Every structure is written in structure tokens, then in C-alpha cells.
Amino acid sequence: MKQKRSEQIIGHVILIVGALLALYPFVSILLLSLTPSAKGGATAATSVTFENYLTAWTRGSFDSALISSAIVALAVVVGAGAVSILGGYALATMKFRGKWLLAGILIVGLVVPYEGLIIPLYYQLEGMGLLNTYWALILPQIATSISLGVFWMRTFFMSVPASLLEAARVDGASRFGALMKIYLPIAWPAVGTLSVLIFLFTWNEFLMPLVLVSQNPDVQTAPLSLSFFAGSQRTTDPAVTAAAAVIVALPILIVYVFLQRRFISGIVAGAVKE
Amino acid sequence: MSATSHASRARTRRNGGESASPVRRRPRLDNVAYLYLIPAFAFYGIFMLRPIAESIWISFFDWDGITESVWTGWDNYAAVINNPLIWEALLHSLVFIVFYALLPSVLALIFVAVISRIRVYGLTFFRAVLFIPYVLSTVVVAVAWRWIYDINGPLNNFLDAIGLGFLTRAWIGDFTTALPSVGLIGTWIMFGLGFVLFMAGAQKIPFDLYEAARLDGAGAVREFFAVTLPGLRGEISVALVLMITAALRNFDIVWNTTSGGPGTSTTVPSYYVYQGAFMTRDVGGASALAVLLTIIILAAVGLTMYLLKEKEPRQRTQLRRRARKEGSA
Numbered sequence: 309m310k311q312k313r314s315e316q317i318i319g320h321v322i323l324i325v326g327a328l329l330a331l332y333p334f335v336s337i338l339l340l341s342l343t344p345s346a347k348g349g350a351t352a353a354t355s356v357t358f359e360n361y362l363t364a365w366t367r368g369s370f371d372s373a374l375i376s377s378a379i380v381a382l383a384v385v386v387g388a389g390a391v392s393i394l395g396g397y398a399l400a401t402m403k404f405r406g407k408w409l410l411a412g413i414l415i416v417g418l419v420v421p422y423e424g425l426i427i428p429l430y431y432q433l434e435g436m437g438l439l440n441t442y443w444a445l446i447l448p449q450i451a452t453s454i455s456l457g458v459f460w461m462r463t464f465f466m467s468v469p470a471s472l473l474e475a476a477r478v479d480g481a482s483r484f485g486a487l488m489k490i491y492l493p494i495a496w497p498a499v500g501t502l503s504v505l506i507f508l509f510t511w512n513e514f515l516m517p518l519v520l521v522s523q524n525p526d527v528q529t530a531p532l533s534l535s536f537f538a539g540s541q542r543t544t545d546p547a548v549t550a551a552a553a554v555i556v557a558l559p560i561l562i563v564y565v566f567l568q569r570r571f572i573s574g575i576v577a578g579a580v581k582e
Numbered sequence: 583m584s585a586t587s588h589a590s591r592a593r594t595r596r597n598g599g600e601s602a603s604p605v606r607r608r609p610r611l612d613n614v615a616y617l618y619l620i621p622a623f624a625f626y627g628i629f630m631l632r633p634i635a636e637s638i639w640i641s642f643f644d645w646d647g648i649t650e651s652v653w654t655g656w657d658n659y660a661a662v663i664n665n666p667l668i669w670e671a672l673l674h675s676l677v678f679i680v681f682y683a684l685l686p687s688v689l690a691l692i693f694v695a696v697i698s699r700i701r702v703y704g705l706t707f708f709r710a711v712l713f714i715p716y717v718l719s720t721v722v723v724a725v726a727w728r729w730i731y732d733i734n735g736p737l738n739n740f741l742d743a744i745g746l747g748f749l750t751r752a753w754i755g756d757f758t759t760a761l762p763s764v765g766l767i768g769t770w771i772m773f774g775l776g777f778v779l780f781m782a783g784a785q786k787i788p789f790d791l792y793e794a795a796r797l798d799g800a801g802a803v804r805e806f807f808a809v810t811l812p813g814l815r816g817e818i819s820v821a822l823v824l825m826i827t828a829a830l831r832n833f834d835i836v837w838n839t840t841s842g843g844p845g846t847s848t849t850v851p852s853y854y855v856y857q858g859a860f861m862t863r864d865v866g867g868a869s870a871l872a873v874l875l876t877i878i879i880l881a882a883v884g885l886t887m888y889l890l891k892e893k894e895p896r897q898r899t900q901l902r903r904r905a906r907k908e909g910s911a
Binding site: 323331334336340391394403407413419423429431512518532534549553564 | 610611612613614615616618619621622623625626628629630631632633634636637640647693696697699700701702703706708709710711712713714715717718719720721722723724725726727728729730732736770773774775777778779782823827830831833834837838851852855856859860865868869872873875876879880883
């Protein structure tokens with residue numbers, strides 16, 4: 309295809325401007341966080357300091373918050389992943405009564421907002437004695453990840469040729485044996501992408517931690533800690549808050565840099581797969 | 583996310599399976615399937631379905647969360663509907679739909695239209711960078727933008743520097759600018775999502791369609807409306823569902839930037855749900871509002887999908903082909 313040179317240049321300029329706008333807010337707090345005593349704010353930085361990070365780290369106890377986030381997100385990934393593999397396998401390869409009804413009920417979970425269930429969830433977990441524990445985040449977030457997970461795995465398992473399963477059955481493999489020996493080994497890329505998605509959604513969730521674990525600093529996740537820190541530190545240095553935000557953003561950004569292809573393809577496939 | 587798609591696949595599969603097989607056999611039922619689905623439905627039932635049902639139940643009671651609850655019928659709903667503050671909050675949600683869904687979609691479509699006509703160097707890089715806002719935690723995003731909008735922040739410095747100093751203000755602390763300022767954060771977040779989805783869709787549009795359009799003498803604009811836009815119908819529908827849902831349940835950004843203020847100028851329904859349930863202890867009223875919000879979101883999703891339902895021949899032949907394949911299998 310022949311292209312006009314001007315069109316080429318305009319296209320790239322637009323992309324570069326877009327990329328700068330996408331990065332700018334993050335870059336601006338990065339710069340702010342490195343500015344010594346930014347109380348005036350407007351003064352240009354003459355030297356670079358990491359003191360704000362030290363202050364944020366010690367005052368906000370972000371080490372414990374990051375560990376909490378990691379524990380919760382990993383537990384949800386493992387739990388929701390295992391449960392989704394089993395459910396998706398059944399929906400993809402087995403015939404049974406009520407299949408479409410069950411699938412329909414699961415679809416609801418893709419669009420229902422957490423606001424519609426958070427209030428009873430709070431009292432339910434309180435009744436179970438789980439409020440302000442890791443379980444208060446892990447168990448509900450496994451539940452909210454299941455709709456996506458089951459359909460994700462179902463779609464993948466349906467793309468596996470039925471002859472593979474038949475061959476395995478003829479060789480005497482059980483249903484479960486076929487899942488473990490035939491389906492799962494070829495499903496690892498799909499499971500990997502699903503895990504990345506669930507990890508990110510769980511890590512970034514805000515409403516659930518705010519409602520369910522806000523009373524226990526030991527269990528607070530990183531976004532929640534940052535929210536409390538930024539809210540209570542309004543009177544102090546904005547540079548310290550900026551440093552705290554960078555601390556909370558960095559782990560996810562690092563994961564994203566390594567897995568961005570998987571992540572983007574996951575969003576595209578998860579959203580658009582017909 | 584993929585609700586329509588699965589529904590349509592389900593339909594295809596059932597039709598294809600039954601009509602194509604010449605001998606009607608009773609399918610062998612695998613009752614072991616229930617065993618595989620028990621874990622999923624245990625979690626889903628206990629921590630999603632049950633609370634949803636209970637939300638509806640609680641919404642008919644006057645309850646402070648501690649003392650005995652009293653059945654009040656539809657009173658909570660009447661109170662919600664007669665509360666002007668709720669209507670104001672809903673109006674804000676509509677404004678957020680413009681900023682969270684309409685604006686980023688249009689911007690992303692323009693980007694894709696420009697880029698789909700040229701060979702882009704470093705597309706993977708640009709795509710990854712433009713998607714970062716969607717990946718970051720909303721709390722981080724809120725902190726960053728609060729600084730940008732700060733009275734001493736970069737935005738005001740910039741306006742000062744270019745001689746527009748009279749415009750400077752505390753953007754999210756000002757009654758007139760708070761709502762659009764918070765909305766623009768949503769545009770910034772959602773743009774990347776739209777861009778990534780539309781790019782993926784544009785790459786699937788058959789190249790000969792573009793060639794045909796060009797042979798017919800279509801310029802860039804005609805080409806966009808005749809080929810690109812119709813080809814992206816599915817992606818647009820998905821993007822709008824995700825964006826409108828995010829706009830209607832916007833809580834994180836509002837909570838972490840303005841907390842609904844100044845005054846009530848940036849309040850949203852989900853903010854009142856949280857406040858009613860966990861601060862002012864009107865649990866029944868908050869539940870009624872939560873139920874209404876859920877219904878509004880489900881209706882918005884349904885309407886979006888209905889309006890943008892795929893009707894193109896391309897899609898139909900694809901479905902037919904799949905139906906045939908599954909029928910013969």
C-alpha cells in the first residue's frame with residue numbers, strides 16, 4: 309500500500325503525544341517524589357533525594373501492605389484457577405442436565421457490580437468471624453473471579469479436538485485422568501494468561517479491602533494503605549505521598565513490563581472472544 | 583464481558599447439534615460433571631449469589647446493622663427515589679458516562695483511524711505504554727491526578743507559564759471544575775482500553791475491504807465510516823460495556839480524589855451506598871440503592887449490547903460455518 313509521507317509523520321506524532329499523555333501523571337509524581345521538601349511545590353528541583361521514600365516506607369508500613377497484597381492475590385489466583393479449570397472442563401466436555409441454566413447463572417457474575425453484594429457480604433463475613441482477616445478478601449475474590457475463569461477455561465477446552473479426549477478414553481483414562489494428562493498440559497498458556505488477569509484485578513481491587521479489612525492494618529492491601537496514607541497525610545508533604553504512590557505502583561509496573569503481551573492479549577481475548 | 587458471545591455460541595451449538603444429526607439419540611449424560619462444578623458453585627453461591635439475594639431482602643427492612651430490623655416494604659425504595667441528592671448523584675454518573683465511555687471511545691477510534699492507514703514503527707511499544715493507565719491501581723491514579731490538579735501542581739504551573747495564569751485554581755476543589763476534572767481522569771484511564779481493543783479489531787478487518795473502498799475512490803473519512811467503523815462493531819460494544827459499567831460504579835476515583843466534594847458536586851450512587859451502609863448505618867436504605875444501581879447497570883449493559891448487536895454478513899457466515907462444523911462433529 310502506498311502511503312503519503314505526511315500521513316506517516318502525523319500518525320507517529322499523534323502516537324507520541326498520546327504516549328506522553330499516558331505517562332505524564334506517573335512521571336510527574338515520580339519527579340515530585342524525588343524532590344527535596346516540595347512543600348512549595350512550584351520550585352524546581354535542584355537535587356534528587358530518596359528521603360521521601362524512607363519517610364513513606366517507615367510511616368506507611370508499606371512492606372506489610374505489599375506482602376498482604378501478594379498473599380491475597382496469589383491465593384486468589386491459585387484458588388480461582390483450580391476451581392475454574394474444573395468447572396470449565398465440565399462445561400466444555402460433558403453433557404448434563406441444567407448445563408445452560410448453570411452457565412447462564414455464571415454469566416451474571418461477569419456484570420454484577422460489587423456494590424450489589426458488598427453490604428450482606430460484610431455481615432456474612434462478620435458472622436463467620438472472618439472480617440479483617442486474609443480470608444475476608446481471598447474467599448469473596450475467588451468467587452468474583454470464577455465467572456471469568458470458568459468461561460475462559462471452557463472456551464479453551466472447547467478448542468481442543470474431541471478426538472483427543474476420545475482417544476484417551478479408549479486408552480482407559482478416566483475423566484479426571486484426561487484432564488490432568490491431556491487437557492491441562494496444553495492449557496498452560498491459557499491458564500497463565502488467566503492468572504495474570506486475575507492477579508491484576510485482585511491486586512487493584514479497592515472497595516472490598518476498604519469494606520472488609522479496613523480495621524486491621526496487618527491485612528490491609530497496598531492500594532488501601534495508600535488511600536489511608538494519602539488521606540491522613542494531606543497536611544504533610546505531597547512529595548512523601550508521591551513516594552508512597554510510586555512504592556505501591558512499582559510492583560505492578562514491573563510485572564506489567566515483563567508480562568504486558570500476555571496481559572494485553574488476555575484483555576483482548578477475554579473481552580472480544582466470540 | 584463476553585456474555586453475548588457465549589449466549590450466541592450456546593444457541594448455535596444447540597441448534598447445530600440437534601438439527602444436523604440424522605438419528606435422534608438420547609445423549610449420554612455425564613452426571614460426574616456436577617462434581618466438577620461443585621467447587622465453583624460453592625464459592626459463587628456463598629460469596630456472590632447469596633449476598634445478591636440478601637441485598638434484595640435487606641432492602642425491604644429498616645435496619646441499622648445492629649438492632650432488630652423492621653419490615654418496611656417499599657419504603658426504602660420510596661426514600662431513595664424521593665431523595666434529590668440521589669438524583670443529583672445519578673446525574674453525575676451520566677456525566678461520567680460521557681467522560682468514561684464516549685470521550686475515550688471517540689478518541690481511541692480517531693487514533694485507530696489514523697494509524698490503520700500507515701505502517702507504524704514500534705506499535706507494540708505504543709500499545710503497551712497507552713495501556714498503562716488501565717493497569718495501575720486506581721488509588722495510585724487518584725494520587726497522581728490529585729497532584730496534577732493541585733493548586734501548586736503541574737497543570738497550574740503550565741497555565742502560568744503560557745500566560746493563562748488567570749485560569750489557575752484548585753481544580754478538584756472548585757465547584758464548577760471538580761466534576762469534569764474527575765471525569766477526565768476516567769477518560770485518561772479508559773482511552774488505553776479502547777485503543778487496545780479497537781487496534782485488535784482493526785487488524786482483523788480483511789484487507790481487500792480497504793482495497794475495494796479505495797478502488798471506489800473513498801478518501802480517509804469515507805473509508806473510516808464505510809469499512810473501519812462497521813468492522814469494529816463488536817469491539818465497540820465490548821468497550822462500551824466495560825466503560826459504562828466502570829462509569830456507573832465509579833467509587834475508587836471519586837473516593838480517593840474528592841470524596842464527593844466540594845459539597846455534593848462529585849457524589850455518585852456507589853458513594854451513597856458505602857456511606858449509608860458503613861458510616862450513617864442506614865443499611866436498608868443503602869441496600870435499596872445498591873439494588874437499584876445494580877439494576878441500572880444491568881439495564882445499561884443489556885441496552886448497549888442490544889443496540890450494537892452484530893448483524894453483518896461476515897459475522898453471520900462465521901456463525902453458520904461454526905454451526906455446520908459442530909453439527910458434523
